[in-house]
Amino acid sequence: xxxxxxxxxxxxxxxxxxxxxxxxxxxxxxxxxxxxxxxxxxxxxxxxxxxxxxxxxxxxxxxxxxxxxxxxxxxxxxxxxxxxxxxxxxxxxxxxxxxxxxxxxxxxxxxxxxxxxxxxxxxxxxxxxxxxxxxxxxxxxxxxxxxxxxxxxxxxxxxxxxxxxxxxxxxxxxxxxxxxxxxxxxxxxxxxxxxxxxxxxxxxxxxxxxxxxxxxxxxxxxxxxxxxxxxxxxxxxxxxxxxxxxxxxxxxxxxxxxxxxxxxxxxxxxxxxxxxxxxxxxxxxxxxxx
Amino acid sequence: xxxxxxxxxxxxxxxxxxxxxxxxxxxxxxxxxxxxxxxxxxxxxxxxxxxxxxxxxxxxxxxxxxxxxxxxxxxxxxxxxxxxxxxxxxxxxxxxxxxxxxxxxxxxxxxxxxxxxxxxxxxxxxxxxxxxxxxxxxxxxxxxxxxxxxxxxxxxxxxxxxxxxxxxxxxxxxxxxxxxxxxxxxxxxxxxxxxxxxxxxxxxxxxxxxxxxxxxxxxxxxxxxxxxxxxxxxxxxxxxxxxx
Ligand SMILES: [Fe+2]
Numbered sequence: 268x269x270x271x272x273x274x275x276x277x278x279x280x281x282x283x284x285x286x287x288x289x290x291x292x293x294x295x296x297x298x299x300x301x302x303x304x305x306x307x308x309x310x311x312x313x314x315x316x317x318x319x320x321x322x323x324x325x326x327x328x329x330x331x332x333x334x335x336x337x338x339x340x341x342x343x344x345x346x347x348x349x350x351x352x353x354x355x356x357x358x359x360x361x362x363x364x365x366x367x368x369x370x371x372x373x374x375x376x377x378x379x380x381x382x383x384x385x386x387x388x389x390x391x392x393x394x395x396x397x398x399x400x401x402x403x404x405x406x407x408x409x410x411x412x413x414x415x416x417x418x419x420x421x422x423x424x425x426x427x428x429x430x431x432x433x434x435x436x437x438x439x440x441x442x443x444x445x446x447x448x449x450x451x452x453x454x455x456x457x458x459x460x461x462x463x464x465x466x467x468x469x470x471x472x473x474x475x476x477x478x479x480x481x482x483x484x485x486x487x488x489x490x491x492x493x494x495x496x497x498x499x500x501x502x503x504x505x506x507x508x509x510x511x512x513x514x515x516x517x518x519x520x521x522x523x524x525x526x527x528x529x530x531x532x533x534x535x536x537x538x539x540x541x542x543x544x545x546x547x548x549x550x551x552x553x554x555x556x557x
Numbered sequence: 558x559x560x561x562x563x564x565x566x567x568x569x570x571x572x573x574x575x576x577x578x579x580x581x582x583x584x585x586x587x588x589x590x591x592x593x594x595x596x597x598x599x600x601x602x603x604x605x606x607x608x609x610x611x612x613x614x615x616x617x618x619x620x621x622x623x624x625x626x627x628x629x630x631x632x633x634x635x636x637x638x639x640x641x642x643x644x645x646x647x648x649x650x651x652x653x654x655x656x657x658x659x660x661x662x663x664x665x666x667x668x669x670x671x672x673x674x675x676x677x678x679x680x681x682x683x684x685x686x687x688x689x690x691x692x693x694x695x696x697x698x699x700x701x702x703x704x705x706x707x708x709x710x711x712x713x714x715x716x717x718x719x720x721x722x723x724x725x726x727x728x729x730x731x732x733x734x735x736x737x738x739x740x741x742x743x744x745x746x747x748x749x750x751x752x753x754x755x756x757x758x759x760x761x762x763x764x765x766x767x768x769x770x771x772x773x774x775x776x777x778x779x780x781x782x783x784x785x786x787x788x789x790x791x792x793x794x795x796x797x798x799x800x801x
Contacts, residue, residue: 316678339637383634384637385564385601386596386634387597492580493584
């Protein structure tokens, strides 16, 4: 049986950055929980130690923690890296987080001349074959960790000619087969909808909200596509855009309240800026809580 | 599309977009594929820049950009643990012809990586310094902390690093360097060439008293031992005598 008892508190969290350690530990703020990137707290030989682990232990005594993986390569063609899965289990066992999540993407390739970890969330086609593989990988993760995981919808820049499922349909099938939960990244929905010319509100309408354990909000950048039209880039380097706040409000109205995270990973701002983004989210969340 | 083809094209800036990757209107996704190309390379280069600030400062931004671009394409990370990416960057620099005018550059990279490794290394419990007042202990095998790292350089590598980061003029010659981590911040201490023979011997199981005999004549043994103890570098003393 998968442990489904753990969950994030119904409030707003932020992606933890070490430069904010004392602001988070000492100040009054709207942040109720923290998300960390699993791979920043792993060692190659033996466990990770030093200041990063000491800070994480101190924070995990005071805040519920969401462990967010970026390196499992759930959508990879090859098998999951057993060493990496073991490191993840070690971290999860030590921190005992409120939630573990990963991405519908791949990032590692382990055969041929170009093998390695490519530090990006790379896209996969949605077919019967990739569905079976993703489900196998999630089964393996959940049985190794002994708990349910959340799977996050990606930010897409392109489409695959071979895809036979829509993304929401694919995610629904994964949930049904594996019993995993979902992490709904509202900024990713907005970015993908613009880039793939689909309707973001339709996507939210179709989403299986009963499976959603967490929402992500983050900032995006704007570039240009092949025809000079806007191509949005999921950069996590600025404030959440106004239309994404609208889409978030719509998602809450549709799905009810969900624990919500502000992601800000590049050009990380002063704490006050991040805390005010968290306060904006908390305000919207409170409106659906009453 | 095979993921092999995706990666191969992503790492080669001039390669055509793999077939089957399309825009909403069904055309080849050229600009869109470049987003992944760019994300992969920029992200990996940033990870290297974060680990090697002194190397970057010694060669300048433009040179560092070009050098790390070549490096990340040829040596992507072996694991997803990005804070430890770049273990073989020094070796790469050794073979990177445009950097051959800075023969010490690879050693500065070695030192920076060792500091990073020590920073992230597993926490252990050091043997309390008081226990070393018992002379018997010098006949025992010791276990060294994972935070303790050492290297030898033909250059004044700790001074070159400080020059790169703070502008102090480097001077002097070859150094053996000990990296220890008292608390959470690793420090690099320079010792006379030949010193690391003592550490190699300790690691291989020789007792302290015997290993100390391998020290170069100009090594201040009490300063050396003091650096080890203050740095929490000895984490266990094994039972029984060792006279090998
Ligand atoms: Fe996200």
